[in-house]
Amino acid sequence: MAGKIIADQIEHSTAGSLDTSYVVNGSAKAWANYSGSGTTLNDSLNTSSATDHGTGQYTTSWTNSFDNATYAGSMISQGSSTVNASYFFNMYFGGMATGSLRINSYSQAAVALQDSSNVSTIGHGDLA
Amino acid sequence: MTQTPSFKGTHLFDRLCWAKENLDGVQSDYRVVYEDSVDECAKILVPDPNWMACALQGGILPPVWVYHELAKDEAQPDFKKHTRGYLLHETEPMPAMTEEEAIEYLIQKDCPQSVWTNWDSGNKPKMVICKTEQLPKTRTWRNAWRISDELAA
Numbered sequence: 001m002a003g004k005i006i007a008d009q010i011e012h013s014t015a016g017s018l019d020t021s022y023v024v025n026g027s028a029k030a031w032a033n034y035s036g037s038g039t040t041l042n043d044s045l046n047t048s049s050a051t052d053h054g055t056g057q058y059t060t061s062w063t064n065s066f067d068n069a070t071y072a073g074s075m076i077s078q079g080s081s082t083v084n085a086s087y088f089f090n091m092y093f094g095g096m097a098t099g100s101l102r103i104n105s106y107s108q109a110a111v112a113l114q115d116s117s118n119v120s121t122i123g124h125g126d127l128a
Numbered sequence: 129m130t131q132t133p134s135f136k137g138t139h140l141f142d143r144l145c146w147a148k149e150n151l152d153g154v155q156s157d158y159r160v161v162y163e164d165s166v167d168e169c170a171k172i173l174v175p176d177p178n179w180m181a182c183a184l185q186g187g188i189l190p191p192v193w194v195y196h197e198l199a200k201d202e203a204q205p206d207f208k209k210h211t212r213g214y215l216l217h218e219t220e221p222m223p224a225m226t227e228e229e230a231i232e233y234l235i236q237k238d239c240p241q242s243v244w245t246n247w248d249s250g251n252k253p254k255m256v257i258c259k260t261e262q263l264p265k266t267r268t269w270r271n272a273w274r275i276s277d278e279l280a281a
Contacts, residue, residue: 029141032176037267039174043153046144048179049238052172054271061238063179063189064140064216065198068209098202098210099195100238115267127141128198128213 029071030062030123036077036105036116046123056105056113057094060121064128065099071125073101077116089116098128132187140216143188144178151185153177158231159263162243162255163275170273172263175234183233186224190216192236199241231257253279 011017030046039052051059075091094102101121107114130150135143160173182188194215201212225233235244239255247255256275264273 034174039172040155041174041176044176044178045148046141047176049176049234050174051238052174054169054171054273055267063144063182065195065210065213067213069202099198115270127139128210128216 025126026124028122028124029064029066029127030060031121032060033118033120034058034060036119053094053102054113056107056115057102058105058119058121059094059100059102061100062098062123066123067098067126067128069096069098071096071098071123073103074122074124075103076120077105078118089114130185132185135187135221137218140190143221144182147182147185147188148178151178151181154180154184154227156180156227156231157259158227158257159260160231160235160239160255160257161263161275162239162247164240164243164254169271170275173234173238175231179234180227180230183222183225183230184227187221189222189233190219191222192233194219195237196241252277 007020009017009019010023028045030044032041032044032047032050034041034050036056036058039050039058041047041050046063048061048063051061053059073093073096077089077091090106090108092104092106094104096102101123103119103121104113105116105119106112133146135146155177156175158175161170162173163170179189197212197215198210201207201210222233235255235257243254247253253275256279
């Protein structure tokens with residue numbers, strides 16, 4: 001590819017240096033942001049689709065699969081209305097594969113799975 | 129139209145980064161509704177805009193059979209990590225697809241194989257490709273949504 005720089009280390013003028021392996025290994029390899037009520041994907045990297053499995057249940061599928069199914073997935077969500085905006089949502093895994101991540105959005109206030117207006121999913125790990 | 133560089137042998141993630149930087153996302157109006165369990169409601173698959181841009185552009189995505197090969201490996205009981213990830217990067221990329229071809233590809237990639245291999249057998253279809261406006265307008269009773277019996281042949 002054009003503009004390729006090969007370097008094992010980068011150095012700041014005052015703040016010190018850093019191995020580029022930190023950047024490669026530490027960067028998110030996949031992420032997606034979508035509406036949890038109607039599931040419209042707003043933006044993403046390395047994502048092929050989102051699946052709405054029912055109220056508060058979603059799967060994000062990756063284009064470049066992860067190397068193994070023990071990568072680190074993280075997620076955050078936002079309330080689904082002016083009332084629910086102040087709710088706390090517990091997000092927990094519903095299933096993890098190298099090519100996808102299933103998550104559940106559980107409202108503590110409603111004591112049930114509930115749609116979130118905005119869901120963000122991120123994957124850190126080694127790619128296949 | 130932006131020309132795709134020759135990407136054969138380039139890591140798929142690098143291709144996706146190039147696409148993210150150079151292609152505008154394409155919001156597809158298609159949705160795939162499917163049922164993979166009699167005990168669960170209908171699922172709705174939504175294509176990713178950046179992925180759709182890659183599919184329409186051509187020269188970026190690997191053939192779908194590559195994902196099936198990786199899925200076979202992952203299904204092995206002693207699976208630890210992928211050893212054939214090179215298939216994603218070294219296989220000749222797919223040429224440009226139409227939006228309809230891209231949806232067919234995506235079904236085979238992201239829907240359960242049990243759904244798309246015999247979607248039209250049984251009393252009613254297990255899968256329907258529709259437009260966004262054909263879905264219910266509200267999420268009321270979302271967990272009871274099913275594919276309509278009226279679609280039965």
